[in-house]
Amino acid sequence: MIRFAAPLGFFLLLVALLGYGLSLDPKKVPSPLIDKSAPDFSLPMLDAPSRKLAPGDLLGQVWVLNVWASWCISCRAEHAIITQLARENLVTIIGLNYKDQPQDAVNWLQQFGNPYTTSLIDLDGRVGIDWGVYGVPETFIIGADGNIRYKHIGPVTQDSLDNKLLPVIRALLG
Amino acid sequence: MTRFIAIFLVLFMGTAQAVIEAYEFESAQTEAEYNQLIKELRCLVCQNQNLSGSNAELAQDLRRQTYTMLSRGDSPAQVVEYMVARYGDFVIYRPQFKSSTYLLWLGPFLLLIIVLYLVIRKLRGSARPLEVNQGAMAEARNLLLREDDEK
Numbered sequence: 001m002i003r004f005a006a007p008l009g010f011f012l013l014l015v016a017l018l019g020y021g022l023s024l025d026p027k028k029v030p031s032p033l034i035d036k037s038a039p040d041f042s043l044p045m046l047d048a049p050s051r052k053l054a055p056g057d058l059l060g061q062v063w064v065l066n067v068w069a070s071w072c073i074s075c076r077a078e079h080a081i082i083t084q085l086a087r088e089n090l091v092t093i094i095g096l097n098y099k100d101q102p103q104d105a106v107n108w109l110q111q112f113g114n115p116y117t118t119s120l121i122d123l124d125g126r127v128g129i130d131w132g133v134y135g136v137p138e139t140f141i142i143g144a145d146g147n148i149r150y151k152h153i154g155p156v157t158q159d160s161l162d163n164k165l166l167p168v169i170r171a172l173l174g
Numbered sequence: 175m176t177r178f179i180a181i182f183l184v185l186f187m188g189t190a191q192a193v194i195e196a197y198e199f200e201s202a203q204t205e206a207e208y209n210q211l212i213k214e215l216r217c218l219v220c221q222n223q224n225l226s227g228s229n230a231e232l233a234q235d236l237r238r239q240t241y242t243m244l245s246r247g248d249s250p251a252q253v254v255e256y257m258v259a260r261y262g263d264f265v266i267y268r269p270q271f272k273s274s275t276y277l278l279w280l281g282p283f284l285l286l287i288i289v290l291y292l293v294i295r296k297l298r299g300s301a302r303p304l305e306v307n308q309g310a311m312a313e314a315r316n317l318l319l320r321e322d323d324e325k
Contacts, residue, residue: 026221027221029218029261029262029264030262031261031262032258032259032260032261032262032263033260039260099231124235125231125232125235128235129235129236129239129260130260131260132260132261132262134218134219134232134261135218135219
C-alpha cells in the first residue's frame, strides 16, 4: 500500500493545483500599478472642456476613477452600481470617458443619469494606456496619498461593490 | 463547388492580413525592430494574439504607441519596459529573467536533474548483484542435503 502513497500524493497535488488554476479568470490581468503613484494626466472635463483636471488636484482625498464610454455595453450594466456608490457619498467619483465622442458621452449621461463628480475626455486613449486600461469598464480606487490601491476589471456588480470596493474604500477612509 | 472555394477564401483572407496600418520608417532597422516588437507583445483584449495579429482597438493603439516611441529614438527595450510598467509581465510573450520568474525559467532544468538522479539511482539498483543472507543460504543448503539423505 505504502508504495502507492507517493504517486497518489503527487496526483492529488496536481489535481489541487489544476483545480486552483480553473478558479482563476485569465481575462483578469493583475495591474502592476497597484500601490504605485497614479499616472499623471491633465484632461479637459466633459461638462466644461475649457477646464482641466489632474490627479494632483485630488491629492488628500480618496477617489475613484471609473473608465467608461457610451459605446460600452457593460458600462450600462454597471451604471446603476456606480450610481449607488455615488449615493453613499463616501468618495469623489471621476469618470474617464475613454475613446468616445464627447457629444455621445453627454447624451449618454443625460439618458442614464450622471453619478460622476466630473468626467474627463480621453479622446485618443493615451491616458487609458498610461493607466493600463485594456477593457472598459475598469474602476480604480486611489488613496489620499495619490497611490492606486485597487483595480476592478469589468463591470462592477452588486457583489463586487459590497465585498471588494466598499471595504477597500472604507479602509482607506479610516 | 466554386462557391465553397470562394467562401473559404473570404474566410481566410482576414486572418492573413490583420495588420492594416502602413507606417513609414526612417530606417530599415527601426522597421525590423517594430515588426519584432509587435510580434513579442501580447494584445490584452484577445489574449492569445500578439499585437501584429490583432485588430482590436487596443492593439492598434499599442502599435501606434510602439511606432511613436521607436520613431523618436527609443530602444526596443524601452518600449518593452513602458508596456510592462502599464500592463504587467503578461504583456510580453517571452518572460524576463528576474527573481519572480526564476522558477519558470529554471524549473524545467531542476525537474530534469531530479528525474535523471532518480533514473540513475534506479538503474544502478537493478544492476547490483543480489545481496544474499548467508545464514539463510546455509540453512537452505542444509535442508536440501538432508532431503537427499532421507531418500
